[in-house]
Amino acid sequence: MSSHPRRPARHLPAAEWWAPLLVDVAAIQRGSAPAGLCVRDIDLSSGTAELTVQWPGRADATLLPDPEAGRAALLRLMAAAGPVEPAPEDHDSEFWVADTPLLSHAWLLDELGRRSDAWYAYLPQPVELLGVATDGRDTATVSVARLSRDDVVRVRVALEGLGSDGTDAGLAYTIVEHAHAADPATLPTAGVQGGRPVYVSTLP
Numbered sequence: 001m002s003s004h005p006r007r008p009a010r011h012l013p014a015a016e017w018w019a020p021l022l023v024d025v026a027a028i029q030r031g032s033a034p035a036g037l038c039v040r041d042i043d044l045s046s047g048t049a050e051l052t053v054q055w056p057g058r059a060d061a062t063l064l065p066d067p068e069a070g071r072a073a074l075l076r077l078m079a080a081a082g083p084v085e086p087a088p089e090d091h092d093s094e095f096w097v098a099d100t101p102l103l104s105h106a107w108l109l110d111e112l113g114r115r116s117d118a119w120y121a122y123l124p125q126p127v128e129l130l131g132v133a134t135d136g137r138d139t140a141t142v143s144v145a146r147l148s149r150d151d152v153v154r155v156r157v158a159l160e161g162l163g164s165d166g167t168d169a170g171l172a173y174t175i176v177e178h179a180h181a182a183d184p185a186t187l188p189t190a191g192v193q194g195g196r197p198v199y200v201s202t203l204p
Helices: 019-033 070-078 101-114 173-182
Strands: 038-043 052-055 061-062 125-136 139-146 151-158 189-193 198-203
Touching: 019 038, 019 070, 019 101, 038 101, 070 125, 070 151, 101 125, 101 139, 125 173, 139 198
Parallel strands: 151 198
Antiparallel strands: 038 052, 038 125, 052 061, 125 139, 139 151, 189 198
């Protein structure tokens, strides 16, 4: 537990370095869902951000954004790979609900980005966000490194209904707490990531 992020964002000292990026990706995912954009993977494990994006009928594209370059810069970067649209103008101030899997994914990314204090301010042992992936249809997977245990828990989150009615607020804290409490003896394994054993757990 700490009062400070492990690695603060340059312009938001109370947020983790990846938080502005997740919020911006969420906005573009929301605006571009009708065009078929799926931000399939956000890999943060190297300490830099790598995005894998896809559209129907197109090959996956890998992007290397500056996490704090801003939404307009991210939109331009994504536009070089496929069709994108900005989020509605009031995206950052309005209450909105998700009614498709891609919009539920956008909602989850927004939740994680806006509540990055979940990763440093509430648990007795340190954890780190390694990435967020999705199949764009059924499930998103949030990879959590448990630093004191030197392992990784991939928390699977169902997309159906996620962010549809306001009852999922605070899900970032639930995911982190679930990963922290996971018992490796009861979980299936999924290889190794960064030299750490990986376990898979599904959020109830």
